[in-house]
Amino acid sequence: MTSEIFAVDPLVLFTILVMAAGTYLTRIAGLVLTKFVTFSGRTEAALQAVPPAILMSVVAPTAFATGIAETAATAITAVAALRFPMLAAMTIGVVSVVVLRMALAVI
Amino acid sequence: MKSNQNKSAVNAGPNEFLLGVTTFFPLVFAATPIGLLFGALAAQKGMSPLEVLLMGSFVFAGGSQFLALDLWADPLPWLTIAFSTFLINLRHVLMSASLAPKLGHWTTLQRYLGFFILADEVWALSEQRAMKQHTTFSFYLGVGLTLFITWQVATVAGSLIGAVMGDPSRYGLDFAFTALFICLVMGFWQGRKTGVVLAASGLAAVLTHKFVPGAWYIIAGAIVGVIAAAIQYDDNPNGLKNSAEALQS
Numbered sequence: 236m237t238s239e240i241f242a243v244d245p246l247v248l249f250t251i252l253v254m255a256a257g258t259y260l261t262r263i264a265g266l267v268l269t270k271f272v273t274f275s276g277r278t279e280a281a282l283q284a285v286p287p288a289i290l291m292s293v294v295a296p297t298a299f300a301t302g303i304a305e306t307a308a309t310a311i312t313a314v315a316a317l318r319f320p321m322l323a324a325m326t327i328g329v330v331s332v333v334v335l336r337m338a339l340a341v342i
Numbered sequence: 343m344k345s346n347q348n349k350s351a352v353n354a355g356p357n358e359f360l361l362g363v364t365t366f367f368p369l370v371f372a373a374t375p376i377g378l379l380f381g382a383l384a385a386q387k388g389m390s391p392l393e394v395l396l397m398g399s400f401v402f403a404g405g406s407q408f409l410a411l412d413l414w415a416d417p418l419p420w421l422t423i424a425f426s427t428f429l430i431n432l433r434h435v436l437m438s439a440s441l442a443p444k445l446g447h448w449t450t451l452q453r454y455l456g457f458f459i460l461a462d463e464v465w466a467l468s469e470q471r472a473m474k475q476h477t478t479f480s481f482y483l484g485v486g487l488t489l490f491i492t493w494q495v496a497t498v499a500g501s502l503i504g505a506v507m508g509d510p511s512r513y514g515l516d517f518a519f520t521a522l523f524i525c526l527v528m529g530f531w532q533g534r535k536t537g538v539v540l541a542a543s544g545l546a547a548v549l550t551h552k553f554v555p556g557a558w559y560i561i562a563g564a565i566v567g568v569i570a571a572a573i574q575y576d577d578n579p580n581g582l583k584n585s586a587e588a589l590q591s
Contacts, residue, residue, distance in 0.1 A: 240502075242390040250420040251393070254410060255400035257428035262460045265438025266453050274443075281572040285440035286469045287530040288543040288567025289433055290523045292560045293462070295547035297520045305517070312521045316528040322368040328521030333514035 304335035362484020365467055372518035373463075373489060374496045380407060381500020387414040394501040398494050402459055406430045409557065430557035436564055437465045444472035445479075452479045459486040463519070466526050473529070535574050543567030 274282050298309040312328030319327070377398075384394045401407055406427035413423050438457055448456065456479060464486045468477045511517075530536065547563030554562075 239390060241392045243392055243396065246418050246420065247389065247393050248396065250410075250418055250423055251397045251400055253420060253424040254397070254406065254427045257424055258401050258403050258406065258431045258434070259458060261428070261431045261434035262438055262457045263454055264435040265440065265442050266457060268435070268439050269442040276577070277572050277575040280575040281568045282440055284536075284539045284568050284571030285436045285564065286466070287527055287536055288539055288571070289436060289560065289564045290466065290527045290530070291540045291543040291567065292433075292547035292563025294520045294523045294527070295544040295563060296551040296559060297517075298524070299544060300548050300552065305520075308517060309520070309524055312524045313528055316525040321522070321525045324525050325368070325372075325518065325521040328524065329514040329517050332517040332521075336514070 302339070304332055304339050307335055308332035358478045358480035359484040362467075362481040362486075363488050364484075365471070365481075366463070366485045366488040369463060369518075369522065370488065370492050372515060372522065373492045375513070375515045376404065376519075377493050377496025378500035378503075380404070380411070381497040381502070382504050383408075383411050384497070385501040385504050387411055388416075389414075389501065391498050391501045394497050395494055398497045399490075401427070402461055402490065402493065403427075403431055403434075404461065404493070405557070426556060430560070432561045433564055434460060434465075436568070437462075441465060441468055441472070441477070444469070444477055445482075446476040448479050456482055456486070459490055461486075461489060463522070464489055466523065470526055470529055535571065538574060539567045539570045542570035 294309070297305055299306055308328055308331045311331045312324055315324035315327040318324075381391075381394055384397075385391075389397075397407060397410070401410075409430055410423045410427055413419060413426060438460060441460075442453075445453070464482070467485050468482055471477045471481055527540065543563040543566055546566035547559045550562040551559035
């Protein structure tokens with residue numbers, strides 16, 4: 236049993252290390268980039284749009300193209316986020332997706 | 343960067359670290375079931391708990407770890423896995439470029455070591471922090487280490503106990519990170535221009551997700567949103583023009 240827990244296949248280890256190297260490269264690329272390029276004017280405005288643009292892209296397929304329950308819960312979470320602290324808004328979102336999924340399954 | 347940012351932030355003490363830990367803490371409850379699920383799926387694919395720990399520690403990127411599991415087969419298609427995970431992780435280039443100018447007094451070593459754990463949630467909370475003041479290394483570490491430890495404990499536990507816990511979507515927990523990101527998006531709202539960026543990103547992401555297999559939708563949505571922001575950039579906003587004229591007169 237112990238040997239199974241600590242078993243490491245060489246090819247698995249190799250795959251993990253290649254994945255890790257690629258991931259680390261993408262993570263430090265921005266550090267290297269911003270060291271050599273100074274952003275101003277239009278490029279700075281573009282870079283400032285990165286956070287909302289990425290966050291939106293990550294959630295968009297779940298939020299708008301999965302089902303009615305998910306889209307409705309997205310709207311509820313967004314409204315809740317304007318009024319309540321983050322944790323409360325998240326909880327409202329998670330609870331509403333569960334309730335909506337159950338309600339839609341009944342119908 | 344932005345003029346409303348306070349540049350006096352220093353990497354001071356345990357308070358910043360504790361603030362990072364407490365800022366992340368609620369997300370422990372969202373990350374744990376997802377980690378358990380990852381571990382259970384990895385065990386089904388024949389990965390040992392130690393292999394799960396190694397992947398979590400070295401790669402530390404949930405999305406690409408799930409993608410790798412999806413592609414996991416015998417014989418191991420390591421090149422396909424490496425390339426696919428690289429693609430899904432390309433968003434980190436934009437993330438680190440965006441966050442880099444907003445850091446407090448980080449040494450070069452702190453930057454290059456710290457960004458090893460620049461997972462989505464760590465980045466997002468650091469960006470949110472940067473709206474108020476520069477993100478300190480201590481705050482970043484507080485957020486990052488809490489997620490790091492949570493992720494390793496949860497994924498290894500999942501691989502040991504297997505499929506006991508069942509599907510997290512039963513409790514709506516698959517929606518937890520979507521809900522987090524929606525909350526954070528609302529925080530980045532700065533008026534009509536942000537609305538155009540969000541609409542462009544969302545549309546591009548949904549369309550790409552629908553028609554292009556793989557993880558291209560994130561990078562496509564991000565790039566379209568960034569282009570939308572660049573197009574909207576006003577070379578001579580009224581406020582600046584007026585103050586420039588006032589200076590000249």
